[in-house]
Amino acid sequence: MKLLTLVENTSTGGILKSEHGLSVLVESDGQYVLFDTGQSDCIIHNAKTLNVNLEMINKIVLSHGHYDHVGGLKYILQHTKAPIIAHPEIFRKRYSKKGDKLRYIGIEDKEFFENLSAHFQFSTTPTEVIKNVYTTGFVDLKTDFEEVDKDFVFESNGKYIKDNVPDDLSLVLNLKEGLFIVFGCAHRGIINIMNHSEKIFNKKVIGFIGGTHLGPANSLQKEKTIKQLHKILQLKIIGPSHCTGIAMTCVLAKEFPDKILYNNAGTMLDVGD
Numbered sequence: 511m512k513l514l515t516l517v518e519n520t521s522t523g524g525i526l527k528s529e530h531g532l533s534v535l536v537e538s539d540g541q542y543v544l545f546d547t548g549q550s551d552c553i554i555h556n557a558k559t560l561n562v563n564l565e566m567i568n569k570i571v572l573s574h575g576h577y578d579h580v581g582g583l584k585y586i587l588q589h590t591k592a593p594i595i596a597h598p599e600i601f602r603k604r605y606s607k608k609g610d611k612l613r614y615i616g617i618e619d620k621e622f623f624e625n626l627s628a629h630f631q632f633s634t635t636p637t638e639v640i641k642n643v644y645t646t647g648f649v650d651l652k653t654d655f656e657e658v659d660k661d662f663v664f665e666s667n668g669k670y671i672k673d674n675v676p677d678d679l680s681l682v683l684n685l686k687e688g689l690f691i692v693f694g695c696a697h698r699g700i701i702n703i704m705n706h707s708e709k710i711f712n713k714k715v716i717g718f719i720g721g722t723h724l725g726p727a728n729s730l731q732k733e734k735t736i737k738q739l740h741k742i743l744q745l746k747i748i749g750p751s752h753c754t755g756i757a758m759t760c761v762l763a764k765e766f767p768d769k770i771l772y773n774n775a776g777t778m779l780d781v782g783d
């Protein structure tokens with residue numbers, strides 16, 4: 511199975527563009543799944559540059575309804591009408607609320623995308639996407655140290671309600687050796703997501719790439735997550751991206767020098783069968 515990161519906050523260089531966002535293309539047995547789309551048409555530029563034919567995408571998976579993961583979808587729909595798998599809550603009208611200041615961080619509504627011929631398949635449970643590639647489905651908040659951003663709210667009937675991003679899902683690659691996870695933003699916590707996946711597939715996680723959301727996390731969450739990661743002895747690849755941020759990636763690099771892989775736009779990874 512091969513992974514190619516099309517959009518990330520930074521790039522491997524050359525003429526690849528970067529933006530705050532994430533998109534990863536996964537190939538398994540000649541089939542392709544696009545996981546997230548970045549926030550703009552950056553994905554189209556980078557796909558062209560990396561010689562990726564977007565028409566061959568078989569499925570699209572959206573990790574959650576934040577603009578930096580779904581903003582590129584309207585451009586992608588000009589190239590493929592592949593079914594889009596997501597949790598039904600992706601269309602919440604969501605904001606980041608700091609004091610009185612509200613910033614819209616959601617996406618367009620369902621009708622907007624359906625007018626562009628989008629075909630959604632909503633599911634809250636783990637779903638097979640292509641051969642040996644699954645979604646986690648809904649992830650329960652179980653650890654006592656992982657929490658969803660306090661600033662997140664969504665609007666419902668004129669009220670602002672705390673948004674725990676229940677739509678946050680990740681991709682699970684079911685490999686012979688173990689599980690490889692691709693996180694979108696990991697709003698439900700990377701340890702929660704890894705524990706959830708191990709329970710469902712009855713296999714150990716051997717690596718991950720993607721947004722860990724450890725950048726904005728509080729110091730206790732950072733500390734306890736690192737402690738837990740040290741306990742996962744079979745973990746071979748720690749590939750932070752996106753909302754991990756440079757500072758936290760440096761911390762992880764120092765903690766796990768033999769496992770770190772900085773996963774940015776243009777990074778290609780062969781994770782085996």
Ligand SMILES: [Fe+2]
Binds near residue numbers: 579695721
């Ligand atoms: Fe994000």
Ligand SMILES: [Fe+2]
Binds near residue numbers: 574576695697
């Ligand atoms: Fe997010």
